[in-house]
Amino acid sequence: MSLIGQLETDVEIKAPADKFHDVFSCRPHHISNVTPEKIQGVDLHEGEWGKVGTIICWNYMHDGVAEIAKEVIEAIDDENYSTTFRVIEGHLLDKYKSFHFTVQATPKEDGGSLVHWILKYEKISEDVPEANGILQLAIDVTKDLDAHLIEQA
Template identity: 30%
Template sequence: MALAGKLVSEVEINTPPHRFYKLFKEEINSIPNISPNLIQKIQIHDGDWSKHGHGSVKVWNYTIDNRAEVIKERVEFDDKKLVVRVVGLEGDVFKHYKTFTGTYQVVSKGPNRSAIIFTLEYEKLHDGPPYPDKYHEAMNSLAKDIESHLKK
């Protein structure tokens, strides 16, 4: 059984690509209001709210499988390719995984349409931990919640 892996999915949304990307880069503090069942709180560890800039560190409190969890992450942006990369630093996922990195890439699919390609890369500590399907599904759900918010 492989210890390292990658999960990839694509979700199409009715939102211009730059609008979705901008929310992650400049309006990250609004996500707990957009998806309160999933994300309860985001705290600044290093950086500020005005720019969730490249290299800033945040602590996310979220609920998955009816269980409260926390992750500290460092974010990386590629403004040209509309890529948001979140590198896990510490938190509950590291009870089972050595590395945990999520990437959103926003791709234009026409006027006011985008595809969000979500990639979750991980390395398990040993053969026992489950695959991180629930985290991958949660990030896809977050993309749909953001779409609903942006359409208002």
């Protein structure tokens, strides 16, 4: 059994790709306003919002438990509406040696977007489950953010 894992999913949304990408790449601290029951806060620890190398801290609920993930923004691709985060501290590193999130929004020809999530991780042991709960959290936050962006349009 491999300790290396990767989960991917696509979520169709009605919001434009550029607006969705802008929130994750430049304004993640607004996500807690949109979905406070899932994300309680996103704080800037070092750097500037919207810049590669910036360190942010997510306070979120996972399986009914308050958790924290400190992440560095590793890449922002404004042309392809993609942002990559690497976890550097927090609860996820209790179970995983490494954990990366990539979120990409792709415009659809008929309107709306397709949001593609990739979670890459290395488990600390074979006993650690796949990160399906974290993937579900990403899906739920995506849907809540979509509803908010549509409401604002």
